[in-house]
Amino acid sequence: MTETTNRSILVVGGGISGLSAAIEAAEAGCQVYLVEKEAYLGGRVARMNKYFPKLCPPNCGLEINFRRIKNNPRVRFFTMAEVVKVSGSPGDFDVTIRVSPRYINEKCTACGKCEEAATSTFPNPFNYGIDLVKSVYLPADFCFPLRYVLNPTIIGTEEAEKIKAACPYNAVDLSMTPKEFDLKVSAIVWATGWRPYYAEKILYYGFGKNPDVITNVMMERYASPDGPTRGQIVRPSDGKPVEKVAFIQCAGSRDENHLPYCSGICCLASLKQATYVLDQNPEARVFIYYIDIRALGRYEDFFVKVQSDPRVTLIKGKAGEIQRLSSGKSVVQAEDQINGIITKEEFDLVVLATGMVPSTVDGELPVAVARDSNGFLLDSDGTGIIAAGCVKQPVDVATSVQDATAAALRALQFTVRR
Amino acid sequence: MEPKYVSREMRDYIIEMGAETITWCMQCGLCTALCPWRLVPGETSEKFNIRRMLRLGQMGMEGFEDETVLFACSTCGMCVKNCPRGVKIIDNVRAMRASIVGGGGVPANLRPILGSAHANGNPWAGPREKRTVWQEGLDVPRFSPDTEYFLFVCCHSCYDPRSTKIAKSIVKLLKASGISFGVIGEEESCCGESMRKLGDEELFQKLAQSNIELFNKKGVKKIITTSPHCYWVFTEEYPTLGGEWEVIHYTQLLVKLLEEGKLKFSKEISKRKIAYHDPCYLGRHSDIYDEPRNLLASIPGVELIELDRCRDLSLCCAGGGGRIWAEVPMGERFGELRIVDAAEKNAQMLTTACPYCMNMLTDACKSLNKQESLEITELSEVLAEALE
Numbered sequence: 001m002t003e004t005t006n007r008s009i010l011v012v013g014g015g016i017s018g019l020s021a022a023i024e025a026a027e028a029g030c031q032v033y034l035v036e037k038e039a040y041l042g043g044r045v046a047r048m049n050k051y052f053p054k055l056c057p058p059n060c061g062l063e064i065n066f067r068r069i070k071n072n073p074r075v076r077f078f079t080m081a082e083v084v085k086v087s088g089s090p091g092d093f094d095v096t097i098r099v100s101p102r103y104i105n106e107k108c109t110a111c112g113k114c115e116e117a118a119t120s121t122f123p124n125p126f127n128y129g130i131d132l133v134k135s136v137y138l139p140a141d142f143c144f145p146l147r148y149v150l151n152p153t154i155i156g157t158e159e160a161e162k163i164k165a166a167c168p169y170n171a172v173d174l175s176m177t178p179k180e181f182d183l184k185v186s187a188i189v190w191a192t193g194w195r196p197y198y199a200e201k202i203l204y205y206g207f208g209k210n211p212d213v214i215t216n217v218m219m220e221r222y223a224s225p226d227g228p229t230r231g232q233i234v235r236p237s238d239g240k241p242v243e244k245v246a247f248i249q250c251a252g253s254r255d256e257n258h259l260p261y262c263s264g265i266c267c268l269a270s271l272k273q274a275t276y277v278l279d280q281n282p283e284a285r286v287f288i289y290y291i292d293i294r295a296l297g298r299y300e301d302f303f304v305k306v307q308s309d310p311r312v313t314l315i316k317g318k319a320g321e322i323q324r325l326s327s328g329k330s331v332v333q334a335e336d337q338i339n340g341i342i343t344k345e346e347f348d349l350v351v352l353a354t355g356m357v358p359s360t361v362d363g364e365l366p367v368a369v370a371r372d373s374n375g376f377l378l379d380s381d382g383t384g385i386i387a388a389g390c391v392k393q394p395v396d397v398a399t400s401v402q403d404a405t406a407a408a409l410r411a412l413q414f415t416v417r418r
Numbered sequence: 419m420e421p422k423y424v425s426r427e428m429r430d431y432i433i434e435m436g437a438e439t440i441t442w443c444m445q446c447g448l449c450t451a452l453c454p455w456r457l458v459p460g461e462t463s464e465k466f467n468i469r470r471m472l473r474l475g476q477m478g479m480e481g482f483e484d485e486t487v488l489f490a491c492s493t494c495g496m497c498v499k500n501c502p503r504g505v506k507i508i509d510n511v512r513a514m515r516a517s518i519v520g521g522g523g524v525p526a527n528l529r530p531i532l533g534s535a536h537a538n539g540n541p542w543a544g545p546r547e548k549r550t551v552w553q554e555g556l557d558v559p560r561f562s563p564d565t566e567y568f569l570f571v572c573c574h575s576c577y578d579p580r581s582t583k584i585a586k587s588i589v590k591l592l593k594a595s596g597i598s599f600g601v602i603g604e605e606e607s608c609c610g611e612s613m614r615k616l617g618d619e620e621l622f623q624k625l626a627q628s629n630i631e632l633f634n635k636k637g638v639k640k641i642i643t644t645s646p647h648c649y650w651v652f653t654e655e656y657p658t659l660g661g662e663w664e665v666i667h668y669t670q671l672l673v674k675l676l677e678e679g680k681l682k683f684s685k686e687i688s689k690r691k692i693a694y695h696d697p698c699y700l701g702r703h704s705d706i707y708d709e710p711r712n713l714l715a716s717i718p719g720v721e722l723i724e725l726d727r728c729r730d731l732s733l734c735c736a737g738g739g740g741r742i743w744a745e746v747p748m749g750e751r752f753g754e755l756r757i758v759d760a761a762e763k764n765a766q767m768l769t770t771a772c773p774y775c776m777n778m779l780t781d782a783c784k785s786l787n788k789q790e791s792l793e794i795t796e797l798s799e800v801l802a803e804a805l806e
Binding site: 203256257291317318319320333335337342 | 444451500730731
């Protein structure tokens with residue numbers, strides 16, 4: 001399959017930035033190819049429970065975007081796909097795309113018969129490994145495209161054959177192989193997003209050892225109605241509801257030993273997650289340990305609102321070690337600098353507000369774009385490769401959408417400049 | 419409430435004494451929250467807040483000169499290792515102490531210690547001519563220009579009766595390996611590491627210069643240290659003063675000799691379940707974590723037990739930064755937490771690779787009355803016992 005047109009652009013990454021860039025460019029009349037490495041579109045946003053500050057779920061916005069893609073013949077998207085090679089020059093790029101086998105074809109109706117036949121399980125990547133998925137699974141309840149995926153590690157096993165036999169629609173195709181194809185495009189929007197910082201690197205917080213220490217992205221999954229606990233915020237160690245929760249800001253951020261920068265969104269995320277806890281259990285108490293609360297612009301109002309809730313205690317002081325007691329409670333130790341006292345509080349659950357690491361932090365990139373010392377893509381005017389969203393700097397969803405729209409415009413300029 | 423006054427002169431003086439990074443601090447408070455003092459109760463724990471102390475220093479404000487505050491830090495390095503801004507907190511503490519000690523403000527309990535170091539070249543009130551008494555009957559080789567390694571024995575292991583066993587064990591091990599080593603003897607002086615940490619900069623300079631001149635005059639090229647404190651100061655602070663040699667801690671050398679087949683620990687020893695305590699100056703300060711563990715693991719039948727706080731997160735014995743001379747009430751000693759941890763893990767022995775740690779852990783073990791069930795040793799003693 002070779003597509004040739006110099007009026008087309010490639011968008012790499014199907015998260016909120018990539019989706020926005022792709023739709024905006026297509027609706028301006030441009031042919032757009034969208035490449036996503038996961039089996040579904042929506043990226044990190046699809047795994048959020050609610051947006052701050054309005055506290056609405058991201059599903060409706062994503063649904064609208066998915067509909068815009070479905071209704072627009074000028075967008076072609078590929079999931080489980082990656083860019084392997086880029087050559088050429090601005091206005092005239094040759095791109096090689098590799099698509100990994102899904103082993104489930106377009107006949108899939110998501111009926112779930114295959115899943116019933118599956119026996120082995122794996123950590124669920126969508127839920128950051130909180131629960132397990134079968135070897136053939138739907139990435140998420142509302143995923144787009146709504147189609148199953150088969151774990152490649154079971155290819156060649158009896159289980160795979162049983163799964164194939166269980167499908168009434170002949171949608172399981174175990175003979176699929178990786179496919180490569182070439183595209184010709186005028187510009188490339190690089191919107192490959194971010195991943196959470198590896199919290200286990202912050203040794204003194206015990207993430208990975210203490211089961212009741214989780215990260216903020218995991219909290220989104222616990223709180224989500226389609227999450228591993230169907231929206232119940234519980235203690236991972238025993239599944240009991242939580243009454244007292246700590247949020248630890250700057251967990252690995254603004255820290256030379258970890259991420260030297262501020263991710264800008266974690267304060268708002270924790271303030272938002274505090275409302276999840278209190279909405280579920282009005283008797284609950286929340287402690288937020290911080291260096292500074294960074295709520296910029298209009299977000300100050302949201303900060304003030306949460307801060308004024310008597311059930312929320314803000315402690316100015318970076319939390320030290322988290323110790324697990326034999327009772328199962330976790331003790332957070334910190335200095336309360338406002339009151340000049342050392343505090344030790346027991347919690348059911350501790351949430352680490354980890355920052356954003358650009359997906360481009362390590363490894364070779366197929367495109368020649370300069371990166372800063374933290375791996376974020378630098379502005380590359382004139383190269384025809386335009387970074388958008390969190391791969392460029394840590395930003396919230398609204399800013400990602402704005403940045404993606406700007407990136408779409410710059411990409412469009414390359415399609416007409418020649 | 420009394421007004422507090424900011425003194426730019428005081429701040430500049432502290433910075434001049436070596437607190438160059440004190441202004442980097444953003445007051446996040448991680449240092450205070452990770453400080454081992456948080457793990458024990460008592461007056462010092464309540465008074466000593468390193469974040470606050472640095473803030474006072476930043477502003478040149480009064481309040482840090484209270485002995486309980488100024489001399490509480492054991493320089494374990496937990497805060498420095500994890501400081502988000504890379505503030506050299508220990509250097510700042512040292513400079514703040516120096517700003518007081520330099521003006522004659524030495525706490526009463528430290529006067530005889532510093533006085534002995536001035537007069538005898540060691541802080542243990544031992545006469546200089548008795549520095550080599552521990553060597554009697556051992557036939558310890560003298561260092562000469564043909565000797566490969568100069569063995570520098572920590573003052574503690576020269577004078578403290580319990581600690582001399584470390585020096586003797588290391589000599590036994592080195593002799594068994596057949597390598598060329600020797601001591602200089604009475605002319606050696608304390609490395610000065612703890613003196614400098616106590617803020618006596620003048621004394622440190624005197625001790626360091628005396629050692630540097632002596633070692634260079636004798637033709638020293640390579641040094642084996644018995645203590646991680648001497649190792650650290652020789653590698654980190656002596657080079658800028660003109661003392662540049664190849665320095666190795668004895669555990670590093672023994673691992674090398676073990677790998678080369680020059681040493682073998684083939685004899686089973688009396689205890690099997692052995693917990694290892696990482697000394698701050700060997701671990702966090704010098705990144706030597708594996709060598710002592712590898713040595714222990716090479717002894718037949720030994721089961722190595724890891725304490726809850728180990729390696730990077732190791733809990734200090736409380737003997738660094740001059741704290742080895744501090745009087746601390748029972749129940750407030752960090753070492754007691756190590757003893758409890760080792761005992762809970764059913765260790766028969768708690769070993770370490772530092773004379774100060776051995777000293778502090780031995781005291782803690784006694785105060786908890788656990789000597790019957792838990793033996794405290796220094797690693798060299800264990801290794802010497804395992805020699806055929």
